[in-house]
Amino acid sequence: MEFSFVDYAVILVYLVGVAYIGVRIAGRQSSTADYFLGGHDIPWWAVLFSVVATETSTLTFISVPAVAYGGNLTFLQITLGYIVGRIIVSLLFLPSYVDGNMTTAYQFLKERFGNSMRNAASTTFMVTRLLADGVRLFATAIPLAIIMRLGGAFVGWTDFEVYLLAIAAIAVVTLIYTLIGGIKAVVWMDVMQMAVYVGGAVFAGAIMISNLPEGIGGALNLAAETDKLQVIRFGFDLTFAEFIAQPYTFFTALIGGAVFSVASHGTDQLIVQRLLTTRNTKNSQKALVWSGVVVALQFGLFLFIGLLLYAFYDAQSATELGLATNDEIFAKFIVEELPMGFSGLIVASLFAAAMSSLSSSLNSLASSTTFDLYKPYFGKGNTQDEDLYVSRIITVVWAIILTGSAFFFAFLQLQEGERPAVVELGLGIASYTYGGLLGAFLLGRLFAKPDKRDAMIGFFAGLTSLLFMVEGPIHNLLPGEPLAIAWPLYTVVGSLIVVIVGSLSAQIRNR
Template sequence: MRAIDIAIIVIYLAAMPLIGVMIGRRQKSSTDYFVGERSLPWWAVMLSVVATETSTLTVISTPGLVFGGAFTFLQVAFGYIIGRTVAAFVLLPRYFKGTQVTAYQYLGKRFGNGLQGTASVTFMVTRLLAEGLRLFAGAIPIKVILDHYNIHTSYWHIVVALTALTVIYAFIGGIKAVVWVDVIQWSIYIIGAIAAIIVLSTKLPSGWVSTASDQGKLALTDFTSNIFTGSYPFWIAIIGGAFLSMASHGADQLIVQRLLSCRSLKDGQRALIGSGIMVFVQFGVFLVVGAMLWVYVGGAGSQTVKDIAAKKLASDDVFPNFIVNDLPVGLSGLLIAGILASTMGALASALNAMSSSTVGDLYQRFAKKRLSDEQTLKHARMWTLIWAVVFAIFASLFTNSKDPVIVQGLGIVGYTYGALLGSFLLGLIFRKARQLEAIIAFAASVIGMAFIILFVKFDTKNGNSVHIAFGTAKAPDKALVSWWYTLIGVVIALVVGGLLSLRHRSAAPEADEANRPDEPDPDREPANA
């Protein structure tokens, strides 16, 4: 990389914390810190949601998916639109009641503090694993740059530096700073991706589209893959994507907190559904980059593609290496800044969401101590710092993997997303269900999914025969594809909780009140806690 590229990256790293501090330096209250006084425009929240879920996993890993497959990942993205639409009209109205600042406060009202705390802790553990992996992924391209200049350093040094820069504006500015910095960061990496497409188009022969198409790299649907073990079998990719998106955007505080910062329920629904459409388009852009890179490195006959197929190289490395070695001066710096943008945006979002959940769902509930607004804001900032340290330590423990990091990230949430979404649906569907049934159902879902993910294998050479493998699986055995995880987890929670609730003769006293949509005009003025 050239000096101007390095300058762009350095300027970006210095500018983002300063911009975040300027935007959010005048915090008025804890509600301002957590949900921006419910005054943010829906389009900004929409882009913040997209930036939050994108992270480095999408920017560097999605183009690499083409090397091992095609455009079939878009099937999952279509399922995302369906899942978010359902969440917007089924779950979101319950969160806009009163002055809630976390998704799990609904569970507290419907079932009790026990399940609210259980869900909150589960969210934190899941976020720690998933965002820790994302933070590590953000260090990959930086290490490529430093190695290029023979500056050898460890991943954990880079992780600590990224965390320190991010926590500056997350600590001071709260959700308002996080959202507006997300908007800037989303713009940077999208512009960078489009610029990469333009540059690649000048380097490829005129018939590159036909070359990619002839090799099946532009295929959008997959009706031939094994429904249990294939990468993206059509129906389960769409249905599984819908349930995954319902969980991630309807039962995960990371996203729900942003939606609660909208001015009204209607705006929140616009932001949520719009984010699904934007993500679909965004995945398409990055997959186009991947298809062009596949042709650029020589197609099926090239040694690079052969090495990736043989797992000698990580597909995640293809795009970062192209950015560093092949892009014109200035564009390399812009795209690396975009990757840093996605990393810092996702981390800032996680810090703010985990801080709000720690204070709102756990501390104030179980300490049995009512905090003043000033004390709540103080605790929120304290927990932002604590979680930043925890993230830096945890992300430093990851090592690079040959598997795409986006696949690893989706696998992590498979353990808990079904239980989280299942708890919300249990409260909505089964009016007789009480807290004990909900907690048992939650635990059964997590334990059941851990068992399925770790030990249930399919022998695809013998008619998809299923067997349990406690460390003795044969070579042809394959695990269940991750798109099933949330769906199965939800089914376990609903079946267990629903059956247990039959022992009650009447509906739970809290069921009607908790499930009644917000009575005031959904376009009400922003509420203060």
Template sequence: MRALDLAIIAIFLVGTPILGILLSGKQKSSNDYFVGNRRVPWWAVTFSVVATETSTLTVLSVPTVAYLGNITYLQLAIGYLIGRTVVAFVLLPKYYQGGFVSAYGFLGKRFGGGLQGTASVTFLVTRLLADGVRLFATAIPVKLVLDAMGLDVSYWMVIAAIAFVAVIYTYFGGIRAVIWVDVVQMGIYVLGAIAAIVILAGQLPDGWFGGLVDEGKLQMFEFGSNIVTDQYAFITAVVGGALFAMASHGSDQLMVQRLLACKTVRDSQKAVIASGVVVFFQFAIFLVVGAMLWSFFGGQSIDQLGLSNPDDLFAHFIITELPAGLAGILIAGILAAAMSTISSSLNSLSTSTVADLYERFTKKKLSDATQLKQARIWTIIWAVVFVGFASMFTTSETPVVELGLSIASYTYGALLGAFFLGMLVKKARELDAIIAFVCTIAVAGFFVLGVTFTVEGEELPLAFPWYVPLGVVVTLVVGGLLSLRHSDPDPKTVATEKEEEPV
């Protein structure tokens, strides 16, 4: 790494918290801290949503997907767009009508505090596992860079540095700081990826594009594979991707909180639908990088390139092939993706802790000033928890890494199913919903740990996009059957419907 690259990385690390604090302004209330007083432009929320769901593993792994296979990954993005459109017109109006700062406030109003707390705790555990592991995964390429510079830095030091920078602007600026920094950070890593494409295009041999077509690297649709076990089969990717997006952007506080920062429900709808379009093109950019890398390296295997992990491919190219300055921008982009994820998690975790759990367990009605104070305190607490959890790993080969990264698929079905149960099954009570929720988690765990399917003599697990549809079905079936015990609609349903007014 050259002096220019190091200077760019240093400027990014120092400038990010300063920029976040300057852009966010002073936080005067808990509503300001949680949802930016609902004054954030919809286009900024769009980019924040995309940046939040883009982790370091997206930047590093998506090119590898195309390098080892093709661009059928884009089928998932088609499903994501469909799912977000449903969220826009089905779930978001409910949240705005209720004036909620947490997605789980809807469950509390529809069923009661018990299910609201259950859903919130599930969210907290899911985010800790998924994003704590992502934080560790970010340290892997960063340590690779530092090792190349001759600096002996441990994983936990890298993890602590990333979390420290993220927690500064999250603590002082709340959701507005997170959103505006997300916008800048997304610009950095997308700019870096586009620059990599330009550099690659100038170094590839004549006829490289035709070679990619001949090798099937630019194949986008997959209609012939097994829809049960292959996550890239067309039906699996589109249907499963749509349900996954409905869960991630409609029932996960991490995304919902950003959407609730818009001025109106119409702006929020534009933000979530536009984010699906942006994600499609973002995936396309990183997949094109991977396909071009395949041509650049002559189709060599990961072992032939001397790499121990497939996800080191893009980082290897950045370090060894890019000119001074551009390598620094791309490393800053990797850090940006990580900080976007961790800062968003910290803000949403503190919001859910205070809005969904704190008053319930302390049995105290908090003033607005106390809520703001508690939100900041819990931002720091969750940062420490993240660093401690991520630092437990010492190698990228740890099996729990894969579990942590995919665990959202196992819990999203129960979360989304609970929302649908509340809207579709009028007779369902809180106990019915809690039992259905727990049963769904158990069924998902059963499939994760013990169910495989034999395909051409090989034992394969259920493709991950099917976990959310499976969970929704189980929740609706169990909750629906339990609701048959009651002869009349839940009184909370009747009261909620009377209170709702068009937004």
């Protein structure tokens, strides 16, 4: 079965409907507070689902099944750390943000260390979002690219050319949606879209099970025979160098996942902005902590989908299936195996959810640029209308930049050789810069002596040090056998270096 005209019609109607409903829900924005913070009047449960949809929708739907398809279930260990990290953020960070009436996460750093530290953190956030969301946008284009290839209208096109067209189409629609709707439309559409795409995944799983000769039992038996059911791995049989380089051992995943979650949900404007849209601190805390539980359940669902796919396609590799990467396997099933109309609905919900995530990125990047970099220096005398106009221009600029970043990652992922799952690539990028951000926040919250100079020294020491511990161009130039660490440890090591170096600097300078 191939993608039909009915499926294309479903996608078009769904996307138009989502955009229309989103605009109607959002209403008219009269200020940047409306545009970026929804007037601080969004229910906590809506923010909960919005947080989940924003951080996992596209990468979960596409790439997490690929993790199980090519490996096992040890990725699930990280979700335990995610829950622990969210609890820490709700107690340590959120009261300062909500009670302090802050518009971005980085205003705390301004109050503690001054403008220079806030600017450095805000810029680091922007670079992180540029790279990580470039991966996210590329991942979103995967199913659309497969549809284009299967439709037969793009015969003779290279994979890279198809991805460029898919990415551009998604970016253009998302930009329009973001400019009109603002954060309130994004949050409420996330709630609806999450229900649709999770329901679609469950439906796809049911179709797979019904088409397996031996049903769930057969799929689980095959997974057991190929060691795919392993959830916990302590890794005590590994050498030290192997242990710290392996991302899915229990303690690495638990500690790394917790610290990553503290950084991503306590210092990343993408998530903090959502938590600031609730009515009070208690509501923000409920939304954040319960989002960790929902994320864990969602990871479990999509890893299980990966096991079903492994049985459905009889353990064939991506190459044997005629695909460029493992990340395309679930999209292939959606396009080729689901009944007419249902393929279109699931792909449409995936696109819509992904566009909401992208619009969240655009909105958070624009808010950080406006409040942290533009407003303090160039817009002090602006009216609310002028600020809103500038914010929308900044949103357009970021849309263009993010699209270019997605083009770049499409090029990288389609090169010859072994490639990581897109979800691992995206999390690895975010983990690298989160270490410096989290370290700066911890230095400000837990230590009284360090000043802005100590914070800046520690911040850049953390970012620079990681270059020598992450496999890459600099790492490859080091003599002998350089030490490499797994991506869940990037944030742990980076934040520790910031705190230690910043504290030592304060001690030395205050003698």
